[in-house]
Each structure stands twice: as C-alpha cells, then as structure tokens.
Amino acid sequence: MTQKRMGWGLLAGVVGMITVIEPLLVRANDDAPVLNSNDSFAGDLDSVATTVEEWLAQIAQARVQITGVQLDISESGLQVVLETAGELLTPTTRLLGNALIAEFPNAVLSLPEGDEFSQANPTEGIALVTVSNLPGDQVRVAITGTEAPPMATVSPGVQGLIFSVVPGTATAEADEEAIQVVVTGEQDEGYNPSSASTATRTDTPLRDIPQAIQVIPRQVIEDQGITRIEDALRNAVGVSQQVDRRSPAGSFAIRGFRSNGLRNGFEFIQSGQGRQTAIQLPNTIERVEVLRGPDSVLYGAGEPGGTVNYVTKQPLSEPYYGADFTVGQFSFYQPSLDLSGPLREDRSLLYRLTATYQNFGSFLDFVNGEAVSIAPIISYQISENTRLGFEYEYAYYSQTSNSGLPLDSVIFDLPRSRNYDFSNRPRNGENHALIFSLEHVLNESIRLKSAFRANFFNANDRSLGLFDFDANTNEIFLGYREGKDRRNTYSLQNSLTAQFNTGSVQHKLLFGVDWITGKSADSVTEFGTLTLNAFNPNFNQPFQFDQDFFFEREINTTEVGIYLQDQITLLSNLKLLIGGRYDFLTYNEEGFELFEGERTDFSASFSEQAFSPRVGIVYQPIEPISLYASYNQSFSPNNALTRNGDIIKPERGNQYEVGIRAEFGNLSANLAAYQITKTNVLRTDPNDPDFQIPIGEVRSRGLEFDIGGEILPGWNIIATAFLNDAVVTVGDESSPEGNTLINAPRHGVSLWSTYEIQQGSFQGFGLGTGLFYVGNRETQIPNNFVLPSYVRTDAVLFYRRDNWNVQLNFRNLFNTRYFEGNAGQLTTAGEPFTVQGKVSVQF
Structure with a gap:
C-alpha cells in the first residue's frame, strides 16, 4: 500500500509540476520580447480546439x-x-x-x-x-x-x-535513395520517423508502404531510459513478450506468431528456435523497425507474424562525442561512449565507435551478471560513386540463471523474487561479427549494393532448471544441465536498384540474390534431479550429481534466395508494389544421444524449394492520407518426414491486410486490419505417434492502431492499441480447435508521452509518463492456465541544457505484480518499482 501511495504521489507530482511551472514560465517571460504570431507555434493557437475542424486547422498552422x-x-x-x-x-x-x-x-x-x-x-x-x-x-x-x-x-x-x-x-555516405545530405549530430526525427527500409529494402516513405510498419526511434529509447533493447518493443503494437530463460535477450510474438529477428537486414535470431545469438545493448541501436506480417519476399524463410529489425548507428560527417553513465537499483550501473566524425578533411573517411559496459543484479534471487558491447564502423567514400564500409561487432554476457516459475496458481502466492536456481554458476556467451559492404552508383538510375556478414557465436549454459511441479505436495523438481552452443554463420546479400520510366509510369526495381550458410554444434549434459518445497526451499543442500544423459548434434544449413520487387508509381497518388522470391534450402543434421550407457545415433537431411509472392497498392486521395491493401505470403520449413519417408511441405502463411495511414503536421498514425492463416502446421500422426503430419491450421485476425509524433512543440507521444484473435482452426486432441495461441493476448494498449518546456527560465525541464496494458494470455495448448492482464505505469523527469542531460526514470510506478509471458511450462515475474538515473553529455 505504501508503494502504491508513493506511485500516486509521483504521478500527482508530475501533473502538479505542469500547474506550478506554467505560471512561473509566464512570469519568467514577462520581460522577454513579445513574439509575433509568425515566430511561435504557440502564438498561432489563439484558443483551444473544440472541434475536429478547429484541430485540423491548428495542425495546418x-x-x-x-x-x-x-x-x-x-x-x-x-x-x-x-x-x-x-x-x-x-x-x-x-x-x-x-x-x-x-x-x-x-x-x-x-x-x-x-x-x-x-x-x-x-x-x-x-x-x-x-x-x-x-x-x-x-x-x-x-x-x-x-x-x-x-x-x-x-x-x-x-x-x-x-x-x-x-x-x-560526392557525399561521404549514401543510402538507398542516394541520400547526399548528412545531418550533423544524432540523426533522428524525434517521435515521428518518416521512412524505413525493412519493408522494401529501400529507404521508402512510410506513407508509400502497403503494409503495417512501425518505427521505434532513438528518442523514445532515450526518454524511456531503456537498458535492455527488447523493452523498446513495449511501444510496438501487437508485440507480446515471450520468456526464454536460456536466451540472453528474450524473444517475442507478433500477431500471435513467433517474431523473426534482423540486425541491419541480416538474420539475427535463429528462426527455428527464436533465440537471439547475443545480447544487444541499446547504445548501438539507432532505431527499431517492426514490420507486421510476412516478410519472406525479402528475407526468406520465417514466421508470418512479423519481423523486428534492429538498425544500428552509422558514421557521421561532423565530429560527435557522447558519453553517459546510468545507475539504478539492484547494483545496476552502465557507462557508455559514442564517438563519430571524419578521419579526413574531405570527409571521405568516416568512423563511429560505440562502447558499453553493463553490470546488473536483479530483483530475482541469485541473479546477477555483466555485459559488454563494442562496435567500430568505418565508411570510406572511395570515389564519387563508390563507398566501402566495414563494421565489427563484439558482444559478451555472463549471468547466473533464472529457473522460472511453474504454470500453476501457486505463482500468485510466491514472492516476486523467487528463483530456484541457487547453483550460482553463470552462463556466458560471446559473439563476433564482421560486416563488409560495397555500394556503387553506375549512373543516375542504377545502384549496386553488396554486403557480407560473418558471425561467430559461442555460449556455455550452466543452470538448475525447473522441469516439473506437484501441486498436491508443493514440490518443485529441478534438473542441473550444462550445455555448449557454437554457431558460425556466413551471409551474402547482393542487390541492384534501378529507377526508370515506361511512359508516364515510374518504376523503382529491386533485384537481389541472398546466400546464407550456417554450421551449429551444440551439446547438452544433464545430471540428476533434486526436489525443493515451493514455499520453503532449502538452498543449502548440495547438488552434486552423476551424468544421466548426454546429447550432441551438428546442423548445417544453406539458403539461397532470388527476389524481384517493383515499386510502381502509376499516378502521383496511386502506387503499386509487386514482388516475388524463390528460395532453395538444404538442412542436414547428425548427432547422438547417450542415456544410461546406451547410445542412439540419428540423422536427417532435407531439401526445400518455395516461392513467396507479394502485392500491394497505395492510394492517396489527399496528401496526408494513404489507403492501402496488400497480400503477402511466408514459408517456414518443417524439417520433418512422414512415416512413409516423404518430406513434409513447409508451413505456409497467407496474410490479407487493409489499412489507412495519416500524417497531420508532425503526427503520423496507422490503422490496420488483417487476417493471417498458417497452414501445414505439424500434428501427431494418429497412425504412428512417432511421426507427424501437416494437417494443422491456425488463424490470426485483428485490428491495430498506432500513432506517434509531436502534438505541440515539446509535447511528444507514441501510443498503440490492438485487438487480436489468434486461434487453432484445424487441430486434434493435443491442439483442440478454438484454442487460443500461446502468448497471444486478445487486446493491449500502450501510451507514452513526454513534455519539455521550450522557453523561459525553466527551458529544458521535462517530464513524461507511460501506461502499458497487456491482456490475458494463454500459456498452453490445450488452454488450461491463463496469465492475468496487467497495467504497468512508468514515468520520467529530465533536464536538458546545451549539450548535457540529466534524467530519472521510474518503472512500474505502482509496483504492479505481473508476469512477462511464458516459454514451455515456465513463466517469470515482471520487475517491481525501479528507479534509474542517467547523466549524459555530447560535444
């Protein structure tokens, strides 16, 4: 109760500050020169809008x-x-x-x-x-x-x-649109980004994209004091958190399906497992682009729900030096550096270096760790038409594990801090990535681009994990495991962009060939089990066990994709998007299991081919309004055989979407309605339970709304709302028809807004607050246990002056008890009320 009174007090204080500061602001400006109506936006607003017509008129002003x-x-x-x-x-x-x-x-x-x-x-x-x-x-x-x-x-x-x-x-750096202007300092557009590359692989204005896409800009990441980049996705519509205690950065579902992950357009998450290969610290990220719906036309195999693309910071043409230090509860502290600028007077050679160290504890018992991120980038303008880029990314993490909590009503009676992994044996991972890119402009119309990424990931997992719970005796069953994961991935992307006309019709043609090959080797050693009482665990008992299970395998995969896309401007307000991609995939797996001294070898080999089409249309009846409709298809290999030895066809996702995008002044909004049907979902073969058959079908349909931008000078907002119905439409006893998909809330709302005083003695002071509502979530199929809905309230107070900034972030202001999501038979509690402070400076 005390915590909630504190939360209400802070929120009341935020509101009260406005009422106190505004009169002071007026008095502080009594002696200041009076601005003409043309000099100040506020001066144009003689009265508060009381009708839609007046509001639109004020926006026009x-x-x-x-x-x-x-x-x-x-x-x-x-x-x-x-x-x-x-x-x-x-x-x-x-x-x-x-x-x-x-x-x-x-x-x-x-x-x-x-x-x-x-x-x-x-x-x-x-x-x-x-x-x-x-x-x-x-x-x-x-x-x-x-x-x-x-x-x-x-x-x-x-x-x-x-x-x-x-x-x-020529400019030092060119983007997909032959961009020749480089903005000094941090390149962002506040809360209202105007373009994105994920949806088309070209830097296309959002208003011309016939598919729902949302950009979480750098300013939102800064204002919310985000220290785990996945927290930025609380601002994305239709995205729900999933819990993976063995993943350093979690995973997500979009529109009811597991999300695909990219980093600068390269695959960053293993689609089959949905697990990130390394932790990502926010200091390296410029923005997060969330494409909702299938993306197979441009990126190959993946789930139909959507894709998260983490876009990193790039070199600047003017010197920029930034440093910050963040400190918070649970032994958290994080120093960061961000340096950029030219290495030559003619600005043909640019660099950027971001570096972060993070030390953290947790509200969870026994959890602590550290993370490091270093990312140097070099951009070299070799000639007027040719640019060469080099990037290196290093990421490291080490942390003790969270056992998770059982999916049972007992979790509501346990302390929020409860974690049964008392082994105090950290798991760690290290990721190295090398990226080379080459861009060449042949002429005014044709551009070539090639990029190569080599990624090397090594991880060691040591954890005491929960695998069963007895509700009658309140006994928790734990097993100790040690695992190793090695993954080497090589990716090559080649594309040609050509702009030309056929009569009065304009074309922007994109042709590309992608190649990605990977080799992974992982092993797991499982030892004996131990039992704890859920409410009174004995964390002093020894847990030395003999090995009882060993598993080792090696997987080799290769995917080659050829795609073609045409962005066609039929009229200045009528645009068509057509695309298709053909993919060739191979999958080879070999390994063995050792249980009670008996060895079992296994192997599998598959080849797949798939074509994925895409078509969309955008009509703009007036300048600020875009109406669009689209059809997209995805595919994901099943990598399985029937009992007759036939290769099972890939899962297919088919999406129909219609929407409206509006831009009024500095505000942009998007409303979308969609239906996704996923077919060839594997189900147990009723004639042989050791095999599966592709008879399953699931469907997700819903309505989404998001808005972002600047309402008035200094007043920013990003908000979302969605309705989603993701259910099994063709199933069996293990997946009954009508059951809701796991981690797919039927509704959710988010709102984050900040205000910064623009002039007077209190110029630079600001405050903000956010509400994040997540509906009930099913945790299993068949549906038998629900994680309840929750509302989390956050807030921020900040002061920005010249080249420095001080801010205080408050997360979970009212100390709401909630659960993030689940993975398998486990869930984990959300963090309690937390305070975090940050000081930053830029030159």
Missing part, C-alpha cells in the same frame, strides 16, 4: 515557415541558410543529375520577395541554388553543381538551418 534564404561564401564552398521560426523536420533527399535535392515536409516558403528563391552561379563549382514550394506543405531545396553533385552537411544555426555545401564531391 503548425507548419514551419521559411521566412528567408541567405547565401554566404565560405572558405570551403557555400553556406545556404534557411531562416525559420521553428524547427524543420529531417528532409528526404536524392540526387538528380548534378543536383542535390532536399525536400522538407510540413513547411512553407514565405519570402517577402515572392514564393521562390533562385541564385545562379553563387560560387565556383555551384551552378544554381533554388528554394521553392511544393504541393502538400513541402519545400524543396535544389543545389546544382557545375560538374558533379555537391556534398552538404546540415546543422542547426541561430537563424534556422544551415547547408554547408562543398562543390564537386
């Missing part, structure tokens, strides 16, 4: 005005200054011939001399600079070089935004 354009000659070239009364959003950029084009959304050019600016030959190497309005509240800046496209960096200035232009050279 929120667009940023560019009131002047100034050209200044510098030693290195030219400075183009856009004089503004507000903060411009990050532009979309591209090359057109020798012209560098940047288009700013939600902006309007309002010059005293007219609605367009033009200056020919302002300096040597620059032929023309133009600034003009575009339909739909956009402003275009075009800078044309005399012989080659110029290079530009963008940085904030006293009067507005400054383009620092160097003539006659």
